[in-house]
Amino acid sequence: MVTTDESLPARPGEVTRAAVQPVSRPSPQRAAPLPWLKPGLILGSLVPLASIILRAFQGSLGANPIAEIINELGLVALIFLVAGLACTPARWLFGWAWPVRIRRELGLLAFSYAVLHFLVYVVLDQGVDLGTIVEDIAQRPFITVGFLALVLLVPLALTSTSGSVRRLGFKRWTLLHKLSYVAGVLAVIHFIWRVKIDLSQPLVYGSILGALLLIRVAFWLRKRSETPAAAVGGRRKA
């Protein structure tokens, strides 16, 4: 049975609590464990952006550079979104704590790349032609769902701080952040509807997302079946 505290999703507050624990090394100012993880992630996350900028200056983005930039930014956003959604299941399945420590960063990176993806579409692709953009969002289903996914990520990015968790309360915050799954599903639909004929790549990300969702459902069902007496019984008495 994996119903120990370890198997539960980490509350963002707990991470900082762990950080205060004394470390064996005589370095009292030592911060969270794996202090290299976040800087490394963020540095590495800049590589696709740097590569795009570099190739733009070299003129080696191919014959249709704007389409290439939009596609690459969108794909990186989806990769980060799926990676962020994999953190909690990774903890449940393998007992890994480190992915949860970078979950917030993964989510914010997904949001940042999604914003860049949208901005390049608005500015470079459409030349800020607001009429066409509004028409695109309203009439082209693949753009509608993509835009919706981005909109859903906005409140999540805004409430990504530990302070927001305290203000909203952990339960409400967790509920709100379940929207990341909706955004992930919409992003995959956006990808599926966009490609002309070859669905292999969007389906890879769709399958990973589906598997992650199934793991969550499985754990949720197990948790419910293990504590039904308390929940249902309590309600009956009341």
Next chain:
Amino acid sequence: MSTLPPEPPSSEITPESVYLGRREFLKNGALAVGTAALVGSGLMLLVGQKPPPDVPDSPPIAAVNPPAAQPAANPSGALLPAVAATGPFTTDEPLTSFESVSTYNNFYEFGLDKDSPARQAGTLLTRPWTITVEGEVAKPQTIDIDTLLGWFPPEERIYRMRCVEAWSMVIPWLGFPLGDLIKRLEPTSNAKFVELVTLNDPKQMPGLKRPVLEWPYVEGLRMDEAMHPLTILATGLYGKVLPNQNGAPLRLVVPWKYGFKNVKSIVTIRFTAVQPKTTWALAASNEYGFYANVNPEVSHPRWSQATERRIGDLGRRKTLPFNGYAEQVADLYAGMDPKTLY
């Protein structure tokens, strides 16, 4: 008496915590850089970055009016003077670079990425090459490509090419009117359509191993569309033999239709009484119809066809009805609902 240098004052001794901290800092720095390298290369792998393909170089084609002194080594993209095209058969719009025309291709028989055909089409053998003529025709036959090319001297046609994916190019083709060939092949009066089929050889075309479309690639035209003087079979571009990825040795060019109508590397010409079952219409008939006339009014179900990006341009431009060839071809469709002609 001591020869040793004086000990540094204790105030200069690095505290142990700082000393260990520095080591820790270096270790963490190295781990962070390692993580960054892992994350960065992982992302680049998933996004699929490859260096751009080499620009191919094809031998020049002797056009109708070959230049007196033709340089032996024809520089990439150099334009040979051919028969001076006039009227709708040319345009003074800036040409799309040879590099773009020959490295940004949809030719799924050589892979699905735009640059895959330029990378992979080297395996296509364009000689020996024969074209089978069959169906509603007086004399079914198989013609050697060089025999066929000998019948019709290449003319230059500078056409706009509008892809259904909302990008476009201006390409200086070399070729001859399909109508001239059809007249020579003598289809019977039953022939209402002409069907053109691409080579279907998985040994030469690695993309055929993936069933993304129904192979072989089939496209077709109504007989009057096929006979229209704008419709050509191209054998070259930019004054040179067609690069393999552009559909060597023989491909269709119908400038008022979306690019997917322009079937490449043709091996069969079949005259039929009924409308051919064309590849993209079989794949998604609501998105890619048989007619596929360029029409800014009829959106693709998933994207607008109102504008296009001319390859090489930053902004978008308005798409013209029939890709700007309405004056020449609109009367072919008199009485038909243009909404059904996508």
